[in-house]
Amino acid sequence: MSRAVIEGPRETRAAPVRVMVRRFGWWTRATHAVLALSVFGLVFTGMPLKYADTAWATLLIRVWGSAYRAGFFHRAFAIAFFFAGGMHVGGLVAAAVRRRFPAVTGPDSIVLGPRDLRHIGQYLGYLRGKGPRPDFGRYTYWEKFDYFAEIWGLLVIGLTGLMMWFPELAARFLPGWIVNAALIFHSYEALLAAAFLFAIHFFNTHLRPDTFPVDRVMFSGRLPLDEVRERYPGWYRRIVDGGGGDLEVAPERSHLAAAIVSVVFLTLGIAMLLLVMSAAVAEAGRYLLDLLG
Numbered sequence: 001m002s003r004a005v006i007e008g009p010r011e012t013r014a015a016p017v018r019v020m021v022r023r024f025g026w027w028t029r030a031t032h033a034v035l036a037l038s039v040f041g042l043v044f045t046g047m048p049l050k051y052a053d054t055a056w057a058t059l060l061i062r063v064w065g066s067a068y069r070a071g072f073f074h075r076a077f078a079i080a081f082f083f084a085g086g087m088h089v090g091g092l093v094a095a096a097v098r099r100r101f102p103a104v105t106g107p108d109s110i111v112l113g114p115r116d117l118r119h120i121g122q123y124l125g126y127l128r129g130k131g132p133r134p135d136f137g138r139y140t141y142w143e144k145f146d147y148f149a150e151i152w153g154l155l156v157i158g159l160t161g162l163m164m165w166f167p168e169l170a171a172r173f174l175p176g177w178i179v180n181a182a183l184i185f186h187s188y189e190a191l192l193a194a195a196f197l198f199a200i201h202f203f204n205t206h207l208r209p210d211t212f213p214v215d216r217v218m219f220s221g222r223l224p225l226d227e228v229r230e231r232y233p234g235w236y237r238r239i240v241d242g243g244g245g246d247l248e249v250a251p252e253r254s255h256l257a258a259a260i261v262s263v264v265f266l267t268l269g270i271a272m273l274l275l276v277m278s279a280a281v282a283e284a285g286r287y288l289l290d291l292l293g
Contacts, residue, residue, distance in 0.1 A: 020222040022246040035084035041077030043194050045070045051279040108138035116141035135234040142204045153193045160186035198269035219258040
């Protein structure tokens with residue numbers, strides 16, 4: 001790799017340009033957009049139905065038109081949720097056909113491994129100022145966890161949702177108690193998923209000091225090379241050695257639109273999380289009083 005390519009930002013008469021690393025292609029970003037919109041839709045239609053006796057849920061149900069329409073939109077968002085999963089599988093199949101399937105093992109794999117356990121301890125030490133930043137590859141341990149959490153959520157929430165959507169069909173192949181239990185698993189797994197998404201995922205993605213106020217990579221698909229050096233030092237070395245990523249010199253772009261979208265989603269998500277958690281705590285309190293009484 002030439003020295004000119006790995007230099008930092010430079011100025012031109014038109015606009016400042018930077019060396020960029022392609023991290024996500026357009027298909028991956030489109031899949032993420034469909035997934036994000038469908039999950040938000042599922043939360044904002046499903047949680048009002050779960051806590052329908054609360055004032056905020058009543059208001060949201062009115063926004064959707066009625067409880068029946070909220071259920072209708074919930075199923076529509078569920079179709080989009082499954083479609084996002086299909087898009088991801090389709091992308092993996094296309095990558096395999098083109099012989100560009102992502103590495104399953106190695107430092108740049110998205111699969112969790114023993115190296116990530118070491119990185120957890122090293123990162124905790126780094127945050128306390130007792131060591132260097134871990135030698136992260138293309139993905140950090142929390143990004144890998146996010147990825148597999150989405151797969152787990154698709155399987156558990158998706159399958160239990162299908163049982164609730166088509167109970168007669170499910171009862172032909174499964175005992176009735178499993179169909180009834182699907183409601184419980186679906187409801188509380190959705191609650192955990194919403195809490196994880198609006199608290200942990202949002203923080204890890206947008207609110208960390210090195211990405212605040214928005215991690216724009218899922219919008220543009222690219223990261224400046226100097227940021228890769230700071231955030232993913234292991235991946236950076238492989239890029240410099242010529243085998244870790246696609247490079248291009250591109251003008252610096254405004255990230256205002258990405259920031260606005262992120263702030264809107266973050267505000268709505270945290271507001272919903274607080275409302276849902278307050279309702280969940282109140283529900284747990286009622287159950288406890290019933291047991292004691």
